[in-house]
Amino acid sequence: MAGPRAGRILNDATSQLDRARGAPAPDTVAVDGRSLAQLLAFAAGYGELIRFYDLDDRPAGDWSAFFAADPTIGYAMQLAIDLPEVETALRDLLRDVRDPRDPEARGHRLRRLLAAIVHLLAILDRDWPGGGDGEARLRAHRLRGHHPALHPQLARVQQHLSRHTLDDGLRHHFDGWGRKLIDLIEALLGELLSAIERARAQAGEGLIESIESGDHAPQAALYNAFAILFAEQRATLNRFPRRFVDFYYGQVLDQHGLAPQPDSLFLTFTRAKDAQQASVPHGALFSAGTDAGGAAINYAAQ
Incomplete structure (x- = not known):
């Protein structure tokens, strides 16, 4: 008895799917x-790397303050952040x-978490995060905006941190104080990310208004x-x-695209029991599911 693959002709020829995969995809190639918003937010971060030096050749500040004070950069930082x-x-x-x-490694990771919280709080406040000790900065942080759900979460973390230093709490009180701190941090981060997401919804309009305003320091206006x-x-x-792909297909291969043509098909209907007559109005839509992108496929009666 022949197997299920008997009679099939298999070869290594290029399939239509292979051609689609190998076709040029110009939309995936970008110079930048x-x-x-990301370009604007880049300024303050890059400015932090350009340092001033005093007469004794010691670092004495950087360029980040030149840009971070501009409201445009604050809105740009909110829009540029990749929340997922x-x-x-x-x-x-x-x-x-x-x-x-x-x-x-727990202490190092917790310090990274505290620094991340300070960084996100600064973005929410449209302020440049800067550097420094995350634990000390978080203890002293005060929210600028009106965030009813975030204020109590931040206050709980700050109150908990006031009982022990991070080193002492992790070394001697982790099972109680330390685990509670991690739970509070997790709750704070959840609300903080939600607050930033809400702020981003309005940041686009704020960015445009800020750019179009004439209230910029010279260095910020220039950048x-x-x-x-x-x-x-x-x-x-x-x-x-x-343009390169269009030239290749149109001039080199002399291939020209055709205008899209609507698909057509014939439908058959089964008469319902006891039905004497039925009509289908012109333009009535019949669903044929969805395409690969999830868009609905509908056929209209002619």
Whole structure:
């Protein structure tokens, strides 16, 4: 008896799916994929790396303050943050902090969590996070905006931190004080990320208004203008891959696309019991499920 594959002809020829996978995809090639908000937020972070030195050749400040004070940068930082990526990283860090197999690394990881909280609180306040001791800064932090759900969560963490230093609490009181701190941090982070997400919903409009205002320090106005002009030139450069593909298909291969044609089919109907007649109005839609992208496929009666 022949097997289920008997009679099939198999070869290594290129299939239609293989052709689609190997086709040029110009939309995936970009000279610079950053948004305008990411370009603006980049300024303060990069300015932190450019330091001043005093007459004794010792670091004495940096350029971050030149940009961080501009409201445009504050809105840009809110828009530029990748919340899903941040949430994943924080979830992994919380899991590692709870891991009983590596107690020696727990203090380092908790300090990273506290520094992350301070960083996110600064972004929520549209302020430059800066550096420094995360534990000390979190103890003293005061929220600027109106965040009813966030204030009590932050107050609980600050009150808990006031009972012990991080080193002492982890060394002598982890089972009680330390585990409670981790739970409070997790609750605070959940509410903090939600608050930033709500702030981002309004940050786009705030960014545009801030850019268009004339209230900018000279250095901030200069960089804002540069970022906007750079974004315009980048858009021109990013059109090159599409133009190259169009040239290749149209001029080299002499292939020209056809206008899309609507699909058509015939439908058959089964008369319902005891039905004498039925009519289908012109334009009535019949669902055929969804396509690979989840969009509905409908056929209209002609």
